[in-house]
Amino acid sequence: METIAVFGAGTIGSCEATLITGHGMPCLVLGHSESGLARCRKAIEQNWNDLISNGTAAKQNKDAAMRLLTMSTNPADLSDCTFVFEAVVEDVESKRAVYECIEDHTGRDTIIASCTSSMDAETLAGLVRHPEQLLIAHPFQPVHMLPLVEVVCHTRTASSTVQRVCGLLELLHREVVVLRKSVPGFLVNRLAQALFRESIHLLEQGVTTAEDIDRAVKYAVGMRYASIGLLEYYDAVGFELEAAIAKNIYPSLCDSKEIQQTTLNGLSSGKTGQTAGQGLYDWSQKDEDEFRLRKQSPFLQTVQFWTMPG
Template sequence: MISHTRIGTVGLGLMGSSIATCILAAGHEVTSLIKDMSTAGEARERIRGFLTQLRGEGLLTDAPETILDRLTITDDVTRLAGIEVVIESIIEHVDEKKSVYQRLETVLSPTAIIGSNTSAIPVTILQQGLTHPERVLGIHWAEPAHITRFMEIICGNDSDEQYAYKMAAIAESWGKEPSVLRKDIRGFITNRIMYAMLREAFHLVENGYATIEDVDRSLRNDLGYWITFAGPFRFMDLTGIPAYLTVMKDLFPDLSNARETPAMMEKLVAAGAKGVQNAQGFYPYSTESAAHWEEQFIAFSYDIRKLARKYSSDAIEPQS
């Protein structure tokens, strides 16, 4: 059974730990390759905390300690020998990622899937120079990976689609609702659409049409109300297709098509802003309020997961 197979991961930073938590919670044994064993204790405690959250939400029956017994952390790549799926989650750097894949190819079978948790690097670039590029896929997760149902599985030019659909089946057993991109494109689905939205949001603020607060408020109370229930195409079905064509003809020529990054963003980053991570962002934060926003985001993520499952396609579509 899928749930009892051994899964490998590479990297146990914040995102890597969240990914490992998701896989452990689904019932797998997990072997995690890291660069520096001095960070292993910190990573294990982070995963313990994530598992404790899941248990508190009623999403786990086993105790966190029992689940942690299925986790092996190592700096020895040979410990991944025999594993059929390895998920890499290290820094977004092409050479670093390709170096990891070259090491993995020395111990994995030719049919073992190598998945890269990349947000924007074209998978085709990551495949170059590998002995078996056909089994390399992009595996794009959303944060927090152990809570959200999102996943994009991306084929590069050299990918064999059978591996993508095998990965999708495994991901569904993890509680994910994966999408498969059959062709490689920079940014994939959600990032391309989100960054188009961000470009327009900056355009409105920087040109004085609305404040940051107004833009956030409008999107929360419109897009935020329907996007979990229906994607854009389903929403057009629900609300009447012809009107959208009329608006498109009028609005598309007027939308921002800026190619340069927003000056407002450049200035903020130059000043050292990292958001709630260092209590410095688009909004003012104290240390306490930043921590509170992080806590509320996790709580909301659990709540929206429950709501999404209640109104999932499986729950809505009539049974034939």
């Protein structure tokens, strides 16, 4: 059994800790400040409260899980850890400092699994003394509920490291995809950026509204590919029809290589999305608690497979 730590006390770190302790496994969260750890603990408790309010967990599960949680600002507490999820800011020098700290305080066989969503695995491998023990294990928000994890290798990743990472993720009831080499955006973010780019293009062309684009995704795209998968659907339609559709649509698809004007306008005006109160939507007109719970609702059924403590 791995002895697990999460290095980073932000949103991803708090959700990773919720997932780990929710499976009855002890977890150390290492943060930079006591105030950051206090926010992390509050976020973990909120995760559990949401599960309890949905009838997915009970108070005794939460209480038992919280007893499995250790929070610290002292790197020496990593000494017994054999597996560290790194969940710090997307910055090379910050990650270099964290990896040096981990390697200074753990054993030779400790695995570092970065939760990065954007950095190249080869770049991260160049920041550690033992690159064969490092890879990317990229989760998706909400991390403790959405089951997919992208495991991304680099040229020096040891096969034993991949096996150990996949083994732990499977114990945590994650669905794992393995990328044999690192590409920008991995799998999911590449697909998402193509959809985002086309959606913003349609808005800028005055074709439709943000509400109707979201309605189309929720009630066709999302539902269709949730059950049979994108490429199963491609095969089911058949190459002949897909080729005819592509011939009609490809010439008009957005192929911009630059950040689109809608996003640039939002950045310059400060209307940058939910946290700013305004983006493509007016968030002052939305209930943030309702949105948080709605964001979790498709994944509630995955929690039934947890081996909860208590």
